[in-house]
Amino acid sequence: MHRVMLATVVLAVIPSLAQAQFDVGGHPLVGGPTHQPESTFVPPGTGPALGTDRITQDQIVNEELSEKEIRKAGMRMFSTPFNRFDGYGDGPVNVFDPTSPGGRPTLQDNGTFLRINGLDSQTCMECHSVGSNATVPFTFAVGGAGGSNNNAMFGPTEIDVDDSDGFGYAFYNGRYINPPFLFGAGGVELAAKEMTADLQEFVLVAQQNPGQVIPLVTKGVDFGEIVYTLLGGLDTSAVEGVDEDLVVRPFGRKGDNHSIRQFDLGALPFHLGMQPVETVGEGVDGDGDGVVNEALIGELSALHVFAVTMIKPRVTKGHPPQVAAGRQLFEDLGCAGCHVPELETESNMLGLAFPEVQTDPSANIFMEVNLKHSARFKKNNQGGVTVPLFSDLKRHDMGPELAESFGDALDAQFITARLWGIADTAPYLHDGRALTLTEAIQMHGGEGQAASDAFGALSPDQVVDLLAFLDTLKTPKNPNKELL
Numbered sequence: 001m002h003r004v005m006l007a008t009v010v011l012a013v014i015p016s017l018a019q020a021q022f023d024v025g026g027h028p029l030v031g032g033p034t035h036q037p038e039s040t041f042v043p044p045g046t047g048p049a050l051g052t053d054r055i056t057q058d059q060i061v062n063e064e065l066s067e068k069e070i071r072k073a074g075m076r077m078f079s080t081p082f083n084r085f086d087g088y089g090d091g092p093v094n095v096f097d098p099t100s101p102g103g104r105p106t107l108q109d110n111g112t113f114l115r116i117n118g119l120d121s122q123t124c125m126e127c128h129s130v131g132s133n134a135t136v137p138f139t140f141a142v143g144g145a146g147g148s149n150n151n152a153m154f155g156p157t158e159i160d161v162d163d164s165d166g167f168g169y170a171f172y173n174g175r176y177i178n179p180p181f182l183f184g185a186g187g188v189e190l191a192a193k194e195m196t197a198d199l200q201e202f203v204l205v206a207q208q209n210p211g212q213v214i215p216l217v218t219k220g221v222d223f224g225e226i227v228y229t230l231l232g233g234l235d236t237s238a239v240e241g242v243d244e245d246l247v248v249r250p251f252g253r254k255g256d257n258h259s260i261r262q263f264d265l266g267a268l269p270f271h272l273g274m275q276p277v278e279t280v281g282e283g284v285d286g287d288g289d290g291v292v293n294e295a296l297i298g299e300l301s302a303l304h305v306f307a308v309t310m311i312k313p314r315v316t317k318g319h320p321p322q323v324a325a326g327r328q329l330f331e332d333l334g335c336a337g338c339h340v341p342e343l344e345t346e347s348n349m350l351g352l353a354f355p356e357v358q359t360d361p362s363a364n365i366f367m368e369v370n371l372k373h374s375a376r377f378k379k380n381n382q383g384g385v386t387v388p389l390f391s392d393l394k395r396h397d398m399g400p401e402l403a404e405s406f407g408d409a410l411d412a413q414f415i416t417a418r419l420w421g422i423a424d425t426a427p428y429l430h431d432g433r434a435l436t437l438t439e440a441i442q443m444h445g446g447e448g449q450a451a452s453d454a455f456g457a458l459s460p461d462q463v464v465d466l467l468a469f470l471d472t473l474k475t476p477k478n479p480n481k482e483l484l
């Protein structure tokens with residue numbers, strides 16, 4: 001009875017969908033590119049949420065816009081809930097042609113969300129919005145971190161939530177990963193790019209000195225060594241914590257993206273089904289949803305500028321005697337070996353490039369951002385800035401308990417989490433399994449096992465000291481307030 005009624009309702013609705021532009025999974029949907037009337041008022045939902053005034057790369061390159069205007073455009077890209085007129089979502093799945101564009105099945109064929117493996121939100125900000133989780137209710141910030149409900153679920157092929165195999169746990173073989181904040185991203189990117197430049201330089205040194213072992217130490221971080229032989233070429237078998245191409249990739253908890261731009265190029269199609277022009281080409285409908293030019297080159301640049309100008313996290317005084325004792329313990333326990341308190345850069349200018357050349361951060365720069373200004377990094381005495389991130393930007397094996405279950409060589413490896421802002425960003429660790437700082441430290445295995453054992457041997461007072469120190473590492477107050 002119920003079914004019959006539903007069928008009648010659906011039939012009655014279909015004629016009113018006569019304007020449907022395309023068809024997803026058999027369901028006609030209202031949306032897609034339609035002719036926009038030239039009237040001044042555009043009723044909500046009848047045109048792109050982003051509007052038609054879009055930022056282009058020419059405007060940026062020709063300096064027609066101020067940095068603040070570019071940042072604002074970037075924030076708009078980051079926080080606009082896109083709809084189908086903007087190119088949100090993928091086109092229909094063609095089961096007969098797996099090479100056809102688009103092609104992500106959606107939940108119950110609803111044509112809009114999948115949640116697992118992307119198509120999980122309408123805007124970047126849905127997941128990046130927690131300024132501080134230490135307040136109740138939490139403080140909002142564009143570009144902030146996310147709670148566990150905002151975890152991204154990437155690439156599973158098998159999920160068994162009700163433990164039908166009887167192992168005693170829910171099985172999931174994909175990546176389950178908690179969103180970090182973007183505060184201070186410019187300093188991270190600059191430090192990483194300078195490290196990459198150094199490492200690439202070492203390759204040249206190795207090639208000029210066959211047979212000589214070249215240590216890969218940059219900014220005090222040791223990435224192992226290389227040796228070049230005339231017969232065997234470059235031997236990278238003793239390289240540690242970085243990919244063999246010696247490009248430092250600070251973004252993503254696995255350390256797999258060299259720049260914010262590169263990360264964003266994946267985030268747009270993954271989360272929102274928005275295809276960047278620089279990936280699919282101008283005027284090309286990469287996902288077969290009837291919309292072209294979903295994210296312009298200038299819009300990716302604006303997103304990049306928005307993130308790298310975000311103010312860095314701050315440090316509060318806390319309870320000075322305990323904080324000082326805790327800071328000392330942080331060294332003594334070996335935490336600082338991976339969570340390197342500061343990386344010093346040689347320049348205070350971060351160059352943004354298009355197109356980017358990963359092995360050559362100095363190529364194709366179209367704009368420079370001064371990290372002392374908007375991002376408020378402090379200058380150092382070598383002409384650069386101090387990046388107080390508490391990370392070596394290196395990957396470490398964190399042991400079997402924390403390992404993912406992709407079945408790949410990097411399952412147990414994670415880039416050292418940056419601890420700046422940590423007082424405000426629970427939950428912790430890559431998947432948010434640790435609800436408190438104490439748990440996060442206790443869960444360090446593998447290369448971090450000795451440090452967590454040493455933590456376990458502390459007296460209760462010493463534990464309080466260490467936590468008092470970590471509690472001084474706060475997120476910025478009112479980030480982006482000059483843009484809002």
Ligand code: HEC
Pocket residue numbers: 078120121123124125126127128146150151152177178179180181182250251252253254260263264267268271272303307
């Ligand atoms: C469903 C939640 C979700 C949405 C929506 C989302 N993100 Fe993220 N974001 C994450 C997670 C989870 C990570 C960590 C990913 C990883 O470690 O590989 C992340 C990481 C990032 C990073 C790297 C940060 C770092 O320090 O490593 C950037 C940049 C970023 N996101 C930008 C974006 C942009 C731009 C959008 C919108 C196009 C977006 N995100 C939408 C969850 C989300």
Ligand code: HEC
Pocket residue numbers: 253330333334335336337338339396398402414415416417418419422425427428429430431437440441444447448451452455
């Ligand atoms: C061998 C390198 C290493 C050592 C030593 C180490 N850590 Fe970590 N730490 C990591 C890595 C890698 C992660 C990220 C793990 C993950 O994402 O699952 C991490 C994560 C954390 C986190 C959670 C951060 C977040 O945002 O989720 C905290 C807190 C932390 N470490 C504190 C410490 C303290 C305190 C010590 C010393 C007792 C310490 N770590 C020693 C590598 C290390």
